[in-house]
Amino acid sequence: MIxxxxxxxxxxxxxxxxxxxxxxxxxxxxxxxxxxxxxxxxFVAVFVMFLVWMERKVSAHMQSxxxxxxxxxxxxLQTLADAIKLTTKEDVxxxxxxxxxxxxxxxxxxxxxxxxxxxxxxxxKMVVADLxxxxxxxxxxxxxTVIAILSAGWSSNNKYSLLGGFRSAAQIVSYEVxxxxxxxxVIMITGKLNFSGIVQYxxxxxxxxxxxxFVAFITFIASATAEANRAPFxxxxxESELTGGFHTEYSGVKFAMFFLGxxxxxxxxxxxxxxxxxGGWLPPLHFLGFIPGFVWFMLKVLLIIYLIMxxxxxFPRLRVDQLMDFGWKVLIPVTILNILVxxxxxxLFGKGA
Amino acid sequence: xxxxxxxxxAGVIVASAFxxxxxxxxxxxxxxxxxxxxxVSGVYLYLGWEFLAAVQVLIYVGAVTVLIIFGIMLxxxxxxxxxxxxxxxxxxxxxxxxxxxxVLFLVICHSDFQYxxxxxxxxxxxxxxxTYADEVSSLAMGLLNPQNGFAFAFEFVSILLLSAxxxxxxxxxxxxx
Numbered sequence: 001m002i003x004x005x006x007x008x009x010x011x012x013x014x015x016x017x018x019x020x021x022x023x024x025x026x027x028x029x030x031x032x033x034x035x036x037x038x039x040x041x042x043f044v045a046v047f048v049m050f051l052v053w054m055e056r057k058v059s060a061h062m063q064s065x066x067x068x069x070x071x072x073x074x075x076x077l078q079t080l081a082d083a084i085k086l087t088t089k090e091d092v093x094x095x096x097x098x099x100x101x102x103x104x105x106x107x108x109x110x111x112x113x114x115x116x117x118x119x120x121x122x123x124x125k126m127v128v129a130d131l132x133x134x135x136x137x138x139x140x141x142x143x144x145t146v147i148a149i150l151s152a153g154w155s156s157n158n159k160y161s162l163l164g165g166f167r168s169a170a171q172i173v174s175y176e177v178x179x180x181x182x183x184x185x186v187i188m189i190t191g192k193l194n195f196s197g198i199v200q201y202x203x204x205x206x207x208x209x210x211x212x213x214f215v216a217f218i219t220f221i222a223s224a225t226a227e228a229n230r231a232p233f234x235x236x237x238x239e240s241e242l243t244g245g246f247h248t249e250y251s252g253v254k255f256a257m258f259f260l261g262x263x264x265x266x267x268x269x270x271x272x273x274x275x276x277x278x279g280g281w282l283p284p285l286h287f288l289g290f291i292p293g294f295v296w297f298m299l300k301v302l303l304i305i306y307l308i309m310x311x312x313x314x315f316p317r318l319r320v321d322q323l324m325d326f327g328w329k330v331l332i333p334v335t336i337l338n339i340l341v342x343x344x345x346x347x348l349f350g351k352g353a
Numbered sequence: 354x355x356x357x358x359x360x361x362x363a364g365v366i367v368a369s370a371f372x373x374x375x376x377x378x379x380x381x382x383x384x385x386x387x388x389x390x391x392x393v394s395g396v397y398l399y400l401g402w403e404f405l406a407a408v409q410v411l412i413y414v415g416a417v418t419v420l421i422i423f424g425i426m427l428x429x430x431x432x433x434x435x436x437x438x439x440x441x442x443x444x445x446x447x448x449x450x451x452x453x454x455x456v457l458f459l460v461i462c463h464s465d466f467q468y469x470x471x472x473x474x475x476x477x478x479x480x481x482x483x484t485y486a487d488e489v490s491s492l493a494m495g496l497l498n499p500q501n502g503f504a505f506a507f508e509f510v511s512i513l514l515l516s517a518x519x520x521x522x523x524x525x526x527x528x529x530x
Contacts, residue, residue: 101384132488136407143415147387150422154380166426173419193489 004123004281004294036128040117048263049079055309062313086259089252097249098155105152106250106257112144113261116268121196123281123293134195135187138272139180142227145265146172149246152258156249164245167320168229174324175226175233178331179269182220185213185342186276195272199280208279215338217277219331224269225308226327228262232315233323266308267301274300359399366392379425379436387418404489 002010015035019025053068053076060067068075093102119134121127131137146169153165186209187193190201202208210217226233247258274280278300281293288296318326369392372385390413397406497504 098378098380100381104384131403133403133407136404136411140407140410140415143411143419146415146419147384147422150419150426151380151384154422154426162426169419169423176415191490 003292004126007123007292007294008126033128040128041114044114044117044264044267045260047267048260049083050076051263051267051305052079052082054305058306058309059313062310083256086256087253091252091254094157094249096157098157101151101155105148105155106247106254106261108151109145109148109261110257110264112142112148113264113268115141117264117271119195120268120271121199121275121280122297124196124199126281126294127196130194130196133193135183135193135198135272135276138268139176139183142265142268143176145261148261152250153246156246158249160244161246161248164248168246171229171233171323171327172227174327175223175331178219178327178335179223179227181332181335181339182216182223183272183276184335184339185216188339188342188346189213195275195280198276199282202279203282208277208282210277213277213338213342215334217273219335219338220269220273220277221304221307223327223331224266224273225311226323228265228269228308230262230266230308231312232317234317266305270301270304270308271297273304278304355399359396362392362395362399366396375438377436377438379429380422382436383418383422383425386421387414390414390418402488404492 012032015032016025016028019028019031024031056078057067057075068078071077071081116138118128119131119137121130149168149172150165153161153163153168156162186198189209189212190198192198192201198209247255250258274297280300281297283289283291283293283296366389369385369388373382373389376382376385390409393413394406394409397403397409494502496502497507
């Protein structure tokens with residue numbers, strides 16, 4: 001079987017030949033990045049379409065329904081049909097909107113989360129940009145979503161949008177703290193902020209961090225679910241209370257951008273969880289190594305996404321005060337305690353304990 | 354090519370900073386401020402300091418600007434563009450800003466930007482030429498080295514921040530019971 005590293009080499013040598021053919025070899029460095037970005041965008045768009053289908057199938061399964069089954073085999077093309085419907089829809093805009101933020105918000109919401117995909121390693125050496133500070137980069141770049149959501153809620157000039165934006169931003173800001181703090185123990189143990197480095201550490205140590213850091217894994221998944229504004233933490237969008245939240249006044253392609261951004265946020269946090277806690281591209285058992293790493297990686301990502309989808313139909317929605325209490329009075333103390341304990345262990349047994 | 358990149362970044366920073374102080378709609382000001390901060394992090398990236406760039410985005414875009422936007426949203430009306438850009442202390446503020454600019458200019462002119470002058474930084478030779486490999490650990494060594502680092506100042510600032518945090522909670526509580 002082909003490994004991710006070989007695949008990357010194959011594709012890059014193919015690209016070199018194409019550049020030579022088109023007489024563009026001088027710009028190879030820039031062109032490589034453009035190709036990476038386009039491929040990543042295509043992958044994310046198709047994957048999100050698949051996820052929307054999966055979400056509907058999972059929820060149908062949990063409610064003893066069949067789910068979409070009309071368009072294409074197993075209803076797989078249902079999302080494509082929905083996407084075409086959304087993009088051809090009329091773009092209805094409020095007359096008294098604040099024009100510039102209203103226009104920028106959906107773009108920012110998608111771009112901010114999409115940029116997080118850049119540092120996620122799909123396999124050994126199969127990563128767009130293997131930044132030395134990958135973990136920090138993802139945390140920093142995804143913080144733009146708060147500005148996007150606030151702009152959307154504010155510029156729509158609608159009180160439901162504004163309230164939804166406020167709630168959403170408050171929630172994201174609150175849950176960003178436990179999200180980051182639950183990654184800290186792993187960084188303390190490995191001494192690395194680089195995703196590939198964290199996976200390589202797990203390879204050498206022979207265990208995945210989900211076992212010694214099970215608490216951190218749980219708090220990470222919980223805060224990632226809240227961070228993506230998904231049920232049971234979906235108060236910002238609670239259809240019954242806020243008529244859709246910050247994107248009430250958005251329609252057509254602009255709404256699709258928010259929708260896409262939300263799913264990409266789920267993909268990014270699942271990818272981070274799979275990399276940091278589930279060993280990324282490593283096979284679960286040694287003799288299963290013949291299956292390429294990126295397949296294992298995608299399987300782990302899908303497993304975590306399935307978990308997050310299953311949450312939606314397992315837990316009832318939290319009230320606003322319960323939501324804030326859970327974030328500040330449960331998750332944050334637990335993560336800080338976890339950091340303290342991990343610190344003691346690292347101090348006593350040295351790194352790698 | 355890289356020179357051009359710097360001038361583009363500098364242009365974005367100066368233009369958006371100019372917008373921050375001239376636009377009458379406060380919400381637009383906050384967005385322009387976010388762009389300014391993002392441009393500054395771009396300059397850090399340009400200089401090869403990925404860590405500082407990420408921290409700049411995290412703190413100034415992700416936290417400070419969001420806080421400012423929250424403040425604006427809680428106190429202003431949508432589409433309110435009647436914020437006063439000038440007040441009657443324009444001369445004094447011009448003087449103050451000019452003095453700061455002069456001092457900064459002189460400092461930049463007279464500094465040769467040798468990282469290794471300080472003993473704490475000299476102990477970590479990687480700092481003289483920031484390498485991608487060890488940027489974070491060299492920063493940590495320079496800051497928290499037990500012999501000649503700034504561990505005490507670091508802890509002091511931590512305690513200061515913690516007390517400010519507790520103070521904020523105490524002030525924000527409805528009834529002190």
